[in-house]
């Protein structure tokens with residue numbers, strides 16, 4: 001059984017702390033956590049499924065790669 005309950009602690013990414021921290025579940029939608037509260041800064045936010053968003057550096061690298069691929073796709 002892997003049921004979530006209000007107040008359960010899970011790992012999630014906190015945009016304020018800029019890292020994975022412990023979060024308490026503050027609201028559920030069906031069986032899934034909808035909102036969580038960071039146990040470090042007490043900020044409430046949507047549950048991110050512990051996904052760490054790409055950094056600005058990674059976004060830039062991805063954009064460069066995409067531009068390169070688009071450049072290759074076009075005939076010269």
Ligand SMILES: [Zn+2]
Nearest residue numbers: 014017038041
């Ligand atoms: Zn936080």
